[in-house]
Amino acid sequence: MKSTFSILSLFSLILLVLVSFADAQDKPNIVMICVDDLNDWTGFLGGHPEALTPHMDALAKRGRNFANAHCEVPVCSCSRASVMSGVAATTHGSYEIGPRYEELPALRNIPTIQRYFKDNGYLTLEGGKVLHHGFGGRLAGDIDRSLGRMRSPRPRKPMNRPSDWSSAWDWGAYPATDAEMADYQLAKNAAEVLKEDFDKPFFMTVGFFRPHVPLYVPQKWFDLYEADSFTLPMNPKSDLDLPKNFLTINNYAVAPTHAEVVNNGKQRSLTQAYLASISFVDHCVGVVLDSLKSSPHSDNTLIVLWSDHGFHLGEKEHWAKRTLWEESTRVPLLFAGPGIIPGKACAEPASLLDIYPTLSELCGLPANSHLEGVSLVPQLKDPTKARDRPAITSSYFGNHSIRSRDWRLIVYEDGAEELYDHRNDPNEFHNLAGDPTHKAIRDQLVRWLPDKATPEFKVKSERSRGRRK
Numbered sequence: 127m128k129s130t131f132s133i134l135s136l137f138s139l140i141l142l143v144l145v146s147f148a149d150a151q152d153k154p155n156i157v158m159i160c161v162d163d164l165n166d167w168t169g170f171l172g173g174h175p176e177a178l179t180p181h182m183d184a185l186a187k188r189g190r191n192f193a194n195a196h197c198e199v200p201v202c203s204c205s206r207a208s209v210m211s212g213v214a215a216t217t218h219g220s221y222e223i224g225p226r227y228e229e230l231p232a233l234r235n236i237p238t239i240q241r242y243f244k245d246n247g248y249l250t251l252e253g254g255k256v257l258h259h260g261f262g263g264r265l266a267g268d269i270d271r272s273l274g275r276m277r278s279p280r281p282r283k284p285m286n287r288p289s290d291w292s293s294a295w296d297w298g299a300y301p302a303t304d305a306e307m308a309d310y311q312l313a314k315n316a317a318e319v320l321k322e323d324f325d326k327p328f329f330m331t332v333g334f335f336r337p338h339v340p341l342y343v344p345q346k347w348f349d350l351y352e353a354d355s356f357t358l359p360m361n362p363k364s365d366l367d368l369p370k371n372f373l374t375i376n377n378y379a380v381a382p383t384h385a386e387v388v389n390n391g392k393q394r395s396l397t398q399a400y401l402a403s404i405s406f407v408d409h410c411v412g413v414v415l416d417s418l419k420s421s422p423h424s425d426n427t428l429i430v431l432w433s434d435h436g437f438h439l440g441e442k443e444h445w446a447k448r449t450l451w452e453e454s455t456r457v458p459l460l461f462a463g464p465g466i467i468p469g470k471a472c473a474e475p476a477s478l479l480d481i482y483p484t485l486s487e488l489c490g491l492p493a494n495s496h497l498e499g500v501s502l503v504p505q506l507k508d509p510t511k512a513r514d515r516p517a518i519t520s521s522y523f524g525n526h527s528i529r530s531r532d533w534r535l536i537v538y539e540d541g542a543e544e545l546y547d548h549r550n551d552p553n554e555f556h557n558l559a560g561d562p563t564h565k566a567i568r569d570q571l572v573r574w575l576p577d578k579a580t581p582e583f584k585v586k587s588e589r590s591r592g593r594r595k
């Protein structure tokens with residue numbers, strides 16, 4: 127009897143493995159592309175009238191453009207920890223560059239999205255900047271195959287930065303060719319790998335470094351923009367009628383202050399370098415997508431493209447990230463592939479936290495109880511489908527932005543507030559907080575403030591490079 131049971135158990139086990147294998151075989155592949163520090167200066171988001179991003183625009187056209195998508199934290203490592211864990215910053219407690227994913231106590235038992243897919247039958251491939259610090263320590267096994275983490279060459283001497291600026295904040299036409307650029311090499315590697323056949327579905331993550339500073343890209347990308355005539359962002363003095371909280375944030379960040387940029391006569395050339403870097407990275411996105419299109423995987427691969435946070439180029443006299451204004455929080459977020467009907471952009475709020483539950487649902491993976499985002503599948507089916515939940519962004523402990531379809535409310539740790547009506551004020555020029563006419567909407571939005579937040583987690587060894595000492 128005993129041996130009959132064993133044979134039966136063994137048979138069931140084999141059957142189970144075969145069924146799971148067959149299940150996994152049917153699942154779509156995923157190509158996830160993340161772009162570092164890309165704001166809404168793309169054709170499909172219209173944040174800059176002259177930005178040239180034909181490849182990403184084509185992707186937006188054949189998929190769903192979440193045109194009101196926002197990051198969890200407007201800083202690289204924290205935003206990426208949220209995307210890859212599906213956990214909000216107010217839970218993981220990382221609001222500034224420093225801690226690695228695997229060091230955050232709240233993420234100790236949380237699988238990265240790559241690990242979760244791997245555990246559910248996927249082959250995981252990854253290259254470039256995905257998690258800010260890479261997949262190390264206990265995460266080392268999350269990735270089956272590396273696409274490489276190359277480095278672009280840097281010029282021997284600074285090209286454009288004033289000598290007292292951080293060495294990261296330099297820019298210029300360098301090197302001579304795309305082939306020398308890390309992002310282009312990564313795109314080419316990914317493109318080659320996509321030609322292969324795999325015996326199970328794959329989850330490929332490709333992380334591009336531009337348009338993060340230093341803004342070095344070959345000359346031809348600068349040549350796309352007329353140095354003397356392209357549009358600069360608006361930053362009227364009258365806009366600075368704001369609570370003081372984040373107005374002086376660059377006084378202690380690595381990025382230059384607006385006065386440092388303007389007084390050195392650098393606004394135009396620095397902005398041109400950002401635009402040039404965007405068009406270069408768009409080209410790299412195109413290399414990956416073109417290869418996918420002509421590959422055996424073209425009909426069975428979901429594509430998701432996102433950036434980890436936005437970027438100011440002088441708006442509200444601010445440069446770079448870390449604020450809770452639209453320039454800092456708004457990000458590109460595109461989905462395309464099987465089952466996603468091309469069509470209108472979605473104006474409903476979306477968060478980068480929603481990527482993990484969305485991909486899990488699209489691929490039929492079991493529900494994952496730690497996820498704090500909400501699946502975007504209803505909006506992939508119907509972009510007009512309303513969403514209750516606004517997009518919440520946190521910057522440093524205790525400061526939060528609540529972005530609904532039409533409004534943004536910011537509440538700072540000291541209680542100061544800003545309220546903007548995006549229906550007629552997309553630049554967030556007119557702070558309506560305190561205006562009794564809008565008290566009802568303010569009260570409605572304030573209910574979404576996190577009722578508790580994990581204090582900032584700091585690693586013991588001071589590795590934070592985010593702030594000036």
Ligand SMILES: [Ca+2]
Nearest residue numbers: 162163202434
């Ligand atoms: Ca970033």
Ligand SMILES: [Ca+2]
Nearest residue numbers: 365367555556
């Ligand atoms: Ca204002």
